[in-house]
Amino acid sequence: DARVTQTPRHKVTEMGQEVTMRCQPILGHNTVFWYRQTMMQGLELLAYFRNRAPLDDSGMPKDRFSAEMPDATLATLKIQPSEPRDSAVYFCASGLVLAGGETQYFGPGTRLLVL
Amino acid sequence: GNSVTQMEGPVTLSEEAFLTINCTYTATGYPSLFWYVQYPGEGLQLLLKATKADDKGSNKGFEATYRKETTSFHLEKGSVQVSDSAVYFCALSDRGYQKVTFGTGTKLQVIP
Numbered sequence: 187d188a189r190v191t192q193t194p195r196h197k198v199t200e201m202g203q204e205v206t207m208r209c210q211p212i213l214g215h216n217t218v219f220w221y222r223q224t225m226m227q228g229l230e231l232l233a234y235f236r237n238r239a240p241l242d243d244s245g246m247p248k249d250r251f252s253a254e255m256p257d258a259t260l261a262t263l264k265i266q267p268s269e270p271r272d273s274a275v276y277f278c279a280s281g282l283v284l285a286g287g288e289t290q291y292f293g294p295g296t297r298l299l300v301l
Numbered sequence: 302g303n304s305v306t307q308m309e310g311p312v313t314l315s316e317e318a319f320l321t322i323n324c325t326y327t328a329t330g331y332p333s334l335f336w337y338v339q340y341p342g343e344g345l346q347l348l349l350k351a352t353k354a355d356d357k358g359s360n361k362g363f364e365a366t367y368r369k370e371t372t373s374f375h376l377e378k379g380s381v382q383v384s385d386s387a388v389y390f391c392a393l394s395d396r397g398y399q400k401v402t403f404g405t406g407t408k409l410q411v412i413p
Binding site: 228287293295 | 333335337342343344345346347350351352390394396397398401403405406
């Protein structure tokens with residue numbers, strides 16, 4: 187049963203520290219998404235990639251966030267420096283472009299707390 | 302741009318009650334429509350989907366019909382169980398994951 191994996195599952199850090207979150211998409215999927223979920227804002231799309239190239243990162247604060255796909259099996263989301271307002275659950279999702287009706291497969295999330 | 306509007310939660314029902322969670326959308330073109338479910342401490346997972354007008358998606362007793370004339374995709378289940386307690390998200394997407402848009406989610410609590 188193929189799944190999206192994310193590490194770490196939980197992260198507590200202090201304001202100003204760098205945070206790196208990793209995602210392994212399902213093998214063969216060509217699209218990867220990063221979302222942030224908070225009680226106040228709900229689910230926000232931060233960025234997504236197609237065939238490892240960024241297609242849209244307009245939802246991501248550019249000054250402190252960066253997202254990359256070093257290879258097809260790894261996506262990373264970095265925050266530097268982190269701030270308390272970045273506390274949230276960060277989800278990675280992957281999918282395969284077909285002829286429409288494409289499903290997103292979500293990972294379990296990284297729960298980030300910035301003190 | 303695209304948007305999805307869901308009914309506000311939380312929704313509290315007794316076991317075996319009938320469930321409806323309303324979802325309406327605005328979109329250009331002909332998007333696909335989805336319902337995702339999120340159980341506590343987990344990521345979202347697909348519950349059902351419909352790719353064109355009048356299609357009915359169904360899974361685990363849940364159903365939703367793509368109504369283009371009313372731009373709606375309401376989620377229904379005839380008899381809910383405690384295990385259905387979760388947050389339900391309505392979403393739409395154009396072909397190739399373009400213009401992916403999620404609703405704000407509706408929390409469902411089913412009590413015995």
